[in-house]
C-alpha cells in the first residue's frame with residue numbers, strides 16, 4: 001500500500017539518504033534498522049511528507065504523495081523520535097488538542113482519548129501533567145498522540161530510546177498488539193536488533209544513507225555463511241578429548257576456553273550426538289552446552305564489519 | 311486556528327509566570343516613577359535681581375504656583391544657590407524681566423518636566439502681555455482667565471503642540487504609556503517564542519501533519535500573542551486610570567484602537583524576529599536588546615522631543631513605538647480626535663504588514 005522509490009535527500013550537497021526503495025503491505029510490521037546517523041529519521045520524514053525528497057518518490061496506493069501530501073497525512077500516524085508534547089499540560093489535555101486539530105470534538109473526541117489511553121495503559125494518570133511523567137510514560141503518550149485520528153499506518157521513530165527495560169517491553173508488546181490485533185501497518189525504526197527481531201516480519205537494514213540488506217528475518221540471517229558456534233562447558237580440562245575433537249574432519253575450528261571447549265561447525269550438520277559420545281568415552285562431565293545461531297546483530301556485523309551500537 | 315489559539319491560553323494558565331511578571335514590572339515601574347513625579351511635590355527656590363520689582367516678582371510666582379506638582383518660593387540669590395549646592399534643592403530658578411534661568415544639579419531627570427512647565431508659563435504670560443499691549447482693552451487678562459475655564463480653551467492649549475521648543479510634558483502619562491508599551495514588547499515576543507519552541511520540540515510537525523493549514527497555525531499563535539500583549543497594556547492603563555486616577559483623557563475608545571494597532575505591529579515585528587533566530591536561547595538574548603533599544607529611541611523612557619540626534623530621530627521614524635506613543639499622548643494629553651490618528655495608525659499598520667510578510671517568509675525559508 002505504501003512504497004518509496006529511490007528516495008534521496010541531500011543537506012547542503014551532503015547526501016543523508018540515498019536511493020532508498022522500500023514498501024509496506026497492509027497489516028505488515030516492517031523494521032528499519034540502522035546505527036546512529038544512518039538516515040532513518042530523514043527517510044521517515046520524507047515518507048511522512050514532512051520533508052521533500054531531493055529526488056525519488058513516495059507513493060500511497062500507487063499515487064505519489066510528494067506533490068499532494070493530504071492523502072498520506074490522513075492515513076498516517078507518526079511517532080517522532082523526540083517527545084513532541086506540551087509538557088505543562090496533562091496527557092488528557094494533550095490528546096484532546098491533538099484530536100481537535102483532526103476535527104474531533106464532543107463525545108467522539110472523549111471516546112478516542114479514552115481508547116488510546118487504554119492502548120498505552122495510562123488511563124489512571126491521564127489528569128497529571130506530562131512534565132511529571134517518567135520517560136517511559138512520556139513515550140507512551142507520544143505514541144498515543146499519533147493515534148488519535150485512527151491512522152491505518154503508524155511510523156515509529158525509535159519509540160523506546162532512552163527508557164527503562166520495563167517500559168520498553170511494555171511498548172514493544174503494545175506495538176505488537178496494535179499490529180496483530182488492531183491490524184495497524186507498522187514501520188518501526190530502531191537501532192536495537194532485539195526489538196526488530198521481536199516485532200517485525202520484514203526488515204530493512206540501513207547504513208550510511210542506503211539500504212544494505214532487506215528481507216524477512218530468516219532471509220537476512222541466511223546471508224551469513226552457514227555456521228554455528230557450540231560452547232561446551234566441562235568440569236575440568238580434558239586434553240585428549242580436545243585433541244580428538246580437533247582432529248575431527250567436520251569441525252571447522254576448535255578452541256580451548258576457560259570453562260571448556262568452543263567449536264565452530266557447519267550449520268545444519270547434526271554433530272551434537274557425536275560430541276556427546278566422544279565426551280562419554282573420555283569420561284568427561286558436561287555441565288552445559290550452548291548452540292548459538294546468528295542474530296541480526298551478527299548480520300549487521302557481517303555486512304558492515306561494525307557493531308550496531310558503538 | 312481557534313484550537314491553536316485556545317491551546318496557548320491553556321498553556322498560559324499552567325505557566326502564567328512570565329507574562330504576569332512583565333505585567334507586574336510595568337505596574338511597579340510606572341507606580342514608582344510616575345508616583346515620584348506627583349506624590350511629593352517639588353519645591354523650587356526662586357530669586358530675582360533688581361530688574362524685577364517686588365510686585366512683578368510676586369506676579370510671576372503666582373503664575374508659576376498654579377501647578378499642582380511644583381511649588382516655587384521666593385528667596386535670596388545666595389540662599390537659592392546654597393540650597394542647590396547643599397543638595398537641599400534639586401534646582402533653583404532665576405527670574406528675569408521676560409526670561410528665566412534654571413539652575414540644575416547635573417542630570418536631574420526632573421528638569422525636563424520642570425523646565426517645560428516653566429517655559430509654558432512664561433510663554434503664556436508673555437503672550438498675554440503682548441496682547442495687552444496691542445489691544446486697547448484693559449480686561450484682556452480677566453477675559454482670558456474666564457476663557458481658560460471654558461473647554462474651548464483646551465483647543466488653544468493644543469495649539470502649543472508643535473510650536474518651536476514647547477511641548478506639553480505630562481510625566482505621569484509619559485511613564486504610563488512608555489512603560490506599558492515597553493514591557494508589552496517582552497510579553498509579545500516571548501509569547502511568540504512558542505512557535506520557535508514548537509519547531510524545536512517537534513509538536514510543530516504534529517500540527518503540520520494534521521489537517522490544519524500552515525496559516526491557521528501561524529494565525530492561532532499570532533492571535534494569542536496579540537491578545538496577551540493587548541490585555542497587558544489595557545489592564546495597566548485601566549489600573550492607573552481607576553486606581554491611581556491618572557488623567558488619560560476622555561477618549562478611551564481611541565486609546566484602545568491605538569493600542570490594538572500598536573500591538574499588531576509588535577506582533578509583526580516579533581514574527582520577523584522569530585524568522586531570524588534559530589533557538590529560544592538566541593531569542594532570550596535578542597529580545598531585551600531589541601526592547602530596550604526601541605524604547606530608548608522610540609521615546610518610551612523619555613519623550614522623543616528631547617532627542618536631537620538626527621540618526622536616532624531617523625531610526626525612530628521606523629519604530630512602531632514612536633508612533634504608538636505619539637498617538638496615545640496626542641489623544642490623552644492634547645485631546646486629539648481620530649482625524650489626527652490616521653497618519654500614525656496607518657504607518658504602524660504598514661510597518662506591521664511589511665514586517666510580518668518578511669518574517670513569515672524568513673521562517674518558511676529556514677524550515
Ligand SMILES: Nc1ncnc2c1ncn2[C@@H]1O[C@H](COP(=O)(O)OP(=O)(O)OP(=O)(O)O)[C@@H](O)[C@H]1O
Pocket residue numbers: 011015016017034035036037038039040041042043081191
Ligand atoms: N536538517 C539537517 N541538516 C543537515 N544534516 C542533517 C539534517 N538532518 C539530518 N542530517 C544528517 O543526515 C544524516 C542522517 O540523519 P538521521 O537523523 O536521518 O539519522 P538517524 O538514522 O535517524 O540517526 P539516529 O539513530 O541518531 O536518530 C546524519 O549524518 C545527519 O547529520
Ligand SMILES: [Mg+2]
Pocket residue numbers: 040041042081157158
Ligand atoms: Mg533518528
